[in-house]
Amino acid sequence: MNFANTLGKVIDISHSNLEIASRINAILNIVSGDLLFEEVLVYTLDKDRRLSCRFMNRSSRLFDLLNDYRSHVGEGVVGTVAQKRSPLFFTSRDVPPRLGCLFYAGLDDVLPRYRVFAFLPLADDSFLYGVLLAGSSSKEAISSDEKVVLSILSRELGGILRTYDLLLSSKKQITELATLSELGRILTSTMEPHAILENIALITAKTLNAWFATIKLDLAFIRFDGQRFTSGTIASPMEGQVLDLENEALRLGQPVFRTDARIGEGSSAPPLFLFAVPIVAKDRILGTITLCLKQEEQRDIADDQGDRYLVNMIANYISSGLENVLLTIKLRDALRELGDAQRRLIENEKMRSLGEMMANIAHEIKNPLVVIGGFTKRLAKTARLDENEGRYVDIITKEVARLESILNEILNYVKEAPLLFELCDINNLLDEILYLLASDKTWAHIKITKEYDAHLPFALCDVQQIKQVFINILMNSFEAMRGKGTITVGTEQTTSEEKPFLAVSIKDSGGGISPAVMDNIFNPFFTTKEKGIGLGLAISNKIVTHHGGDIEVKNKPGEGALFVVYLPSQSRTTKEG
Amino acid sequence: MEQIRILLVDDEEHIRLLFKEELEEEGYSIGLASNGFEALEMLKVGEFDLVVLDIKMPGMDGIQTLNEIKKVNKEQRVILCSAYGEFKQDFSSWVSDAYVVKSADMRELKDTIKNVLGV
Ligand SMILES: Nc1ncnc2c1ncn2[C@@H]1O[C@H](COP(=O)(O)OP(=O)(O)OP(=O)(O)O)[C@@H](O)[C@H]1O
Numbered sequence: 001m002n003f004a005n006t007l008g009k010v011i012d013i014s015h016s017n018l019e020i021a022s023r024i025n026a027i028l029n030i031v032s033g034d035l036l037f038e039e040v041l042v043y044t045l046d047k048d049r050r051l052s053c054r055f056m057n058r059s060s061r062l063f064d065l066l067n068d069y070r071s072h073v074g075e076g077v078v079g080t081v082a083q084k085r086s087p088l089f090f091t092s093r094d095v096p097p098r099l100g101c102l103f104y105a106g107l108d109d110v111l112p113r114y115r116v117f118a119f120l121p122l123a124d125d126s127f128l129y130g131v132l133l134a135g136s137s138s139k140e141a142i143s144s145d146e147k148v149v150l151s152i153l154s155r156e157l158g159g160i161l162r163t164y165d166l167l168l169s170s171k172k173q174i175t176e177l178a179t180l181s182e183l184g185r186i187l188t189s190t191m192e193p194h195a196i197l198e199n200i201a202l203i204t205a206k207t208l209n210a211w212f213a214t215i216k217l218d219l220a221f222i223r224f225d226g227q228r229f230t231s232g233t234i235a236s237p238m239e240g241q242v243l244d245l246e247n248e249a250l251r252l253g254q255p256v257f258r259t260d261a262r263i264g265e266g267s268s269a270p271p272l273f274l275f276a277v278p279i280v281a282k283d284r285i286l287g288t289i290t291l292c293l294k295q296e297e298q299r300d301i302a303d304d305q306g307d308r309y310l311v312n313m314i315a316n317y318i319s320s321g322l323e324n325v326l327l328t329i330k331l332r333d334a335l336r337e338l339g340d341a342q343r344r345l346i347e348n349e350k351m352r353s354l355g356e357m358m359a360n361i362a363h364e365i366k367n368p369l370v371v372i373g374g375f376t377k378r379l380a381k382t383a384r385l386d387e388n389e390g391r392y393v394d395i396i397t398k399e400v401a402r403l404e405s406i407l408n409e410i411l412n413y414v415k416e417a418p419l420l421f422e423l424c425d426i427n428n429l430l431d432e433i434l435y436l437l438a439s440d441k442t443w444a445h446i447k448i449t450k451e452y453d454a455h456l457p458f459a460l461c462d463v464q465q466i467k468q469v470f471i472n473i474l475m476n477s478f479e480a481m482r483g484k485g486t487i488t489v490g491t492e493q494t495t496s497e498e499k500p501f502l503a504v505s506i507k508d509s510g511g512g513i514s515p516a517v518m519d520n521i522f523n524p525f526f527t528t529k530e531k532g533i534g535l536g537l538a539i540s541n542k543i544v545t546h547h548g549g550d551i552e553v554k555n556k557p558g559e560g561a562l563f564v565v566y567l568p569s570q571s572r573t574t575k576e577g
Numbered sequence: 578m579e580q581i582r583i584l585l586v587d588d589e590e591h592i593r594l595l596f597k598e599e600l601e602e603e604g605y606s607i608g609l610a611s612n613g614f615e616a617l618e619m620l621k622v623g624e625f626d627l628v629v630l631d632i633k634m635p636g637m638d639g640i641q642t643l644n645e646i647k648k649v650n651k652e653q654r655v656i657l658c659s660a661y662g663e664f665k666q667d668f669s670s671w672v673s674d675a676y677v678v679k680s681a682d683m684r685e686l687k688d689t690i691k692n693v694l695g696v
């Protein structure tokens with residue numbers, strides 16, 4: 001046997017640029033062929049320092065049997081070799097070696113076939129990387145020359161494994177760096193904030209091969225549509241667990257995890273690993289990033305070096321970037337508000353100049369109209385008209401009256417009357433109005449329900465104008481119900497920004513406002529009614545706004561409309577007061 | 578019984594014509610003026626039980642005319658009759674005895690005239 005030849009081949013291969021697993025496999029095959037071992041296997045150390053059988057020669061039969069089992073350092077023959085870092089050799093005269101510590105099903109039948117075994121540590125001066133196992137059925141013993149060859153081989157294999165380790169850890173570092181640089185790119189991009197957060201979740205989930213990754217913002221100070229950004233899906237049974245964990249991470253200000261999360265109720269569902277890390281900026285916690293991993297990954301997470309380190313790093317990394325994103329949102333909100341204010345200003349300005357124009361036109365039209373209408377009436381009185389002519393004159397008169405009332409309303413709308421404030425008992429006022437309206441026979445089939453707050457404070461208002469408001473809204477309800485239905489009028493006390501208000505709600509069963517026109521109902525001259533003018537709500541809104549109040553519409557299409565009028569109230573003024 | 582005399586002041590000819598015909602039908606005797614100066618001149622030379630005064634007029638408007646009239650004769654009864662109600666908010670219009678918004682329907686004006694004259 002030419003050992004030098006064998007070693008030459010081995011060294012060639014170990015220095016080749018074949019892929020590492022292929023190098024090891026090739027070497028094992030050479031050893032098997034040249035030194036006549038049917039079994040040449042390599043155990044390597046896992047991250048948690050347990051030995052498992054990872055590489056084999058082509059003809060190995062034991063590999064499949066040994067492959068399932070992992071042994072601790074110090075456990076069984078393989079573990080002992082690893083621990084002592086010295087080789088062990090067995091012949092058929094020795095007690096058959098127990099390869100691990102436990103009994104291998106099936107191994108007992110196979111082992112007696114082999115007559116010699118060699119176990120050698122794969123190590124360099126400082127580290128142990130694994131164990132080489134060689135077994136033969138044709139040898140009686142292992143010669144000292146063979147032992148030397150095997151020990152040279154094992155050093156060579158150890159070297160390859162070391163490279164392998166280095167490669168793995170540098171791969172990991174590359175992944176980390178790639179992840180961080182990808183995150184950095186996203187955090188500094190001009191994407192919409194929610195897109196940024198979604199992308200962070202996505203990258204985190206992808207890098208860590210997670211079921212899902214979810215970022216939850218915990219920010220009262222910022223308005224943000226949806227405070228959660230998730231990549232993957234959070235199965236609904238898990239939502240509660242995720243929330244709990246997030247809250248705990250927020251409360252403690254440090255990472256927390258649990259290993260018993262489950263997607264389903266049944267025990268068949270494998271337990272999952274949930275891991276929540278707070279995202280901490282300079283002076284506050286911005287939120288959490290939570291991951292759900294399969295249990296195999298848990299081993300990494302549980303030790304401080306592995307993915308958990310990566311998650312922490314990601315959380316740290318995004319927190320500073322996130323602050324910028326949040327500031328951007330705040331800025332954007334502020335800008336939007338500014339824009340809104342500006343638009344309102346322009347709108348007001350437009351309305352005002354439109355109003356002035358309308359007033360001028362109305363002025364010019366009113367006098368001729370009075371003349372037309374007035375003389376038409378005189379014609380009707382003095383001329384002898386036949387039936388048709390009489391009808392025409394009648395029509396002219398009616399149309400003139402309509403135009404006149406439109407012009408009057410325009411001018412009422414345009415010109416703002418100064419308010420005449422007085423203390424007003426709104427419940428009383430409503431009673432008065434409802435009595436007035438309901439006494440008309442067209443209201444015969446309108447049911448009126450009152451839900452008053454008996455202790456309603458006074459409102460300080462221009463009673464005539466506020467009366468107009470309620471009449472407008474009630475008339476709209478009446479018109480919407482086409483003669484039949486229920487109007488519910490209620491009053492109650494509320495506050496807005498700590499100031500006392502009273503709320504008058506008027507609800508009808510008139511089918512509501514079609515969503516298509518909803519945005520327009522307060523616009524002057526918007527109407528869906530044949531005979532409407534479209535000033536009712538425009539005027540009402542103006543009046544209420546002048547009072548420092550507000551009108552709110554809650555619409556239920558198909559059912560009815562609810563108008564709520566908010567008016568500032570006297571805080572503790574009672575009716576007696 | 579002596580006829581009640583009303584001075585009608587309006588810059589629009591057709592309004593004057595319409596009001597004159599309508600009010601004469603009610604039995605009043607009508608004098609006409611087309612602006613504030615003319616009205617003040619006519620009040621100097623003749624007596625009127627009532628002035629019906631338009632507001633929007635070129636030169637001297639109705640409110641100014643009203644004040645001039647009242648300066649001369651505090652007892653002179655005046656009804657402001659404008660196309661619009663907006664001048665109701667003008668304090669200086671309050672010295673008038675009534676305020677009527679012009680309309681093709683003359684009933685309000687006629688009722689108000691009766692009220693002010695107390696007939
Ligand atoms: N209670 C309601 N139910 C259904 N639609 C309503 C109701 N209130 C208002 N609307 C809708 O809003 C529009 C505007 O109302 P708004 O009171 O301003 O004008 P209008 O009633 O049409 O005319 P106006 O009140 O000047 O005679 C109405 O034409 C109607 O389409």
Ligand SMILES: [Mg+2]
Nearest residue numbers: 472476536537
């Ligand atoms: Mg209306």
Ligand SMILES: [Mg+2]
Nearest residue numbers: 588631633634
């Ligand atoms: Mg005029």
